[in-house]
Amino acid sequence: MMEVRHAPVAPTRTQRLASGAEIEAHRHDDHQIVYAGRGVLSVTTNAGSWVAPATRAIWVPAGTVHAHQAHGDLELHLVGLPAWENPLRLDAPTVLAVGPLLRELIIAFTRTEGADGPERMRLRAVLLDQLRTSVQQPTHLPTPSSPLLRAVCDLLQSDPSDNRTLAALGREVGASDRTLSRLFSSDLGMTFPQWRTQLRLHHALILLAEKTPVTKVAHQCGWSSTSAFIDVFRRAFGSTPGAHSR
Structure with a gap:
């Protein structure tokens, strides 16, 4: 302990x-x-x-x-x-x-x-x-108590750029997307897309603090484009990613 x-x-x-x-x-x-x-x-x-x-x-x-x-x-x-x-x-x-x-x-x-x-x-x-x-x-970014949900979250935390659907992730851990979706709501109080976006924003802040270029951060965190990343980041934090990488 x-x-x-x-x-x-x-x-x-x-x-x-x-x-x-x-x-x-x-x-x-x-x-x-x-x-x-x-x-x-x-x-x-x-x-x-x-x-x-x-x-x-x-x-x-x-x-x-x-x-x-x-x-x-x-x-x-x-x-x-x-x-x-x-x-x-x-x-x-x-x-x-x-x-x-x-x-x-x-x-x-x-x-x-x-x-x-x-x-x-x-x-x-x-x-x-x-x-x-x-x-x-x-x-x-809440921590799941359900072992099934923890397995899914661990997969995404090891690679935030993983763009697989909840159904595809569920097949890997042995659960249906319906079961996992219900667990995200009951265990974490948010949807799967909300949790994954939160994870990516957390990871992005860490990469930016380490002086990683914005385009590389967008790619490593799974956004489809740099502009999409900048838009989500600005809405979450009220500033652009560039302001956090200085």
Whole structure:
């Protein structure tokens, strides 16, 4: 069984991680906001994974066992909040939109680690106000509990460009497309196309953070053309893939 580190206080700090670096599974008694000012961050729990570029932050509720991984050179900003302070009343990991103001507030607040005084308290109050208006983003890639569904998802995770139909994938794992379609809905709360698109977007963010050219990302993630990839990416993240590969 994997050992889970228990660090009661969720730190507020800035730290840098090299591409590929990991922070092993751990939990806090506090809530935590996790934000990548540069690079792309993935957070994994038993319930699935979340990937966040610089326009997103991840809310990790108190007590949640989670692990981090850096994609690209990562500038990680962590904001710890006591368990009683939950401005969004969220009890599950959630991706939040980060606009220009919230971004600067998070960066400024985490860079004043250890400081105290009225100026920092005012900064914290404005940060919490901005969090309360943050829009939740549907960028969660849930982990299936059904063995049949897990087999299908494992095939796609090993090759996101796999364009086989659900029926073709079902033949490989020994299940009908009707059964699998029902499992996607009941187990993961989304359709097969929705889950596969989410997987591809997660993979695309990681490739872009590693400076992979946009055309190559589109091909490796299974889009029929670069323009189709750009369109889906823009609708999901509000910016073009090129903005994430710099």
